[in-house]
């Protein structure tokens with residue numbers, strides 16, 4: 001008889017509806033779905049529609065159709081509901097706000113009035129080349145987060161400069177990033193009242209009881225940032241499994257701009273999704 005895990009596995013697929021899913025997403029999401037299935041756990045579909053300017057309802061519809069076509073099966077999600085509803089991130093703002101308040105009360109964050117592009121970009125996950133520059137700390141010493149007004153400015157998390165953040169990744173093994181060098185004080189809340197990806201992701205993964213986060217290796221540095229948030233919020237962090245990224249023939253990371261590689265295009269060309277899963281190596285569950 002197989003031993004039941006003490007903590008039932010809860011995984012998630014968390015696409016952002018800011019474009020069509022492509023082959024790279026298929027690879028990561030297939031691994032996420034397979035890991036939940038093999039662990040006899042649950043898979044949650046979360047619609048990461050935090051950024052009001054970039055999220056589109058047609059991409060939410062396409063994401064659900066693409067994932068169904070790929071063969072992923074989830075037990076909770078925006079299309080079917082579940083005990084952790086709502087599954088649209090944009091409807092979970094009170095929870096994100098509560099997490100911000102905890103960080104403010106603990107003086108882990110400070111208000112920042114710099115108007116920078118990375119503040120606007122903060123609502124979406126920083127994939128690889130578009131990760132934010134290390135913040136020079138201009139507003140760090142200005143004021144405490146406790147006496148700042150709640151609206152109208154952005155909030156940054158004060159990272160422990162020089163500290164090594166390490167974790168053992170389920171796929172890639174030991175990982176180490178240095179706070180203040182590999183990443184700086186990062187945005188947790190935008191100045192227009194939109195939570196940043198880093199904070200919303202941690203608050204939702206925690207509230208949804210996620211036990212393992214499967215994501216692309218381009219988010220390794222974000223995982224280090226998020227581990228600091230878990231610690232500050234006094235929450236137990238999930239396990240992490242980062243998938244190596246697919247590259248095209250020229251060695252470039254597959255991205256949304258490779259239009260022909262969207263799952264929608266492949267679906268419409270009647271490509272067999274089973275063939276696609278094999279090709280992408282998405283079913284591989286152990287490190288190379």
Ligand code: GLU
Pocket residue numbers: 014015016048125201214215216219
């Ligand atoms: N919505 C994020 C994205 O699409 C989720 C990343 C993650 O935390 O796994 O990149």
Ligand code: ZN
Pocket residue numbers: 111112113114138139
């Ligand atoms: Zn600033």
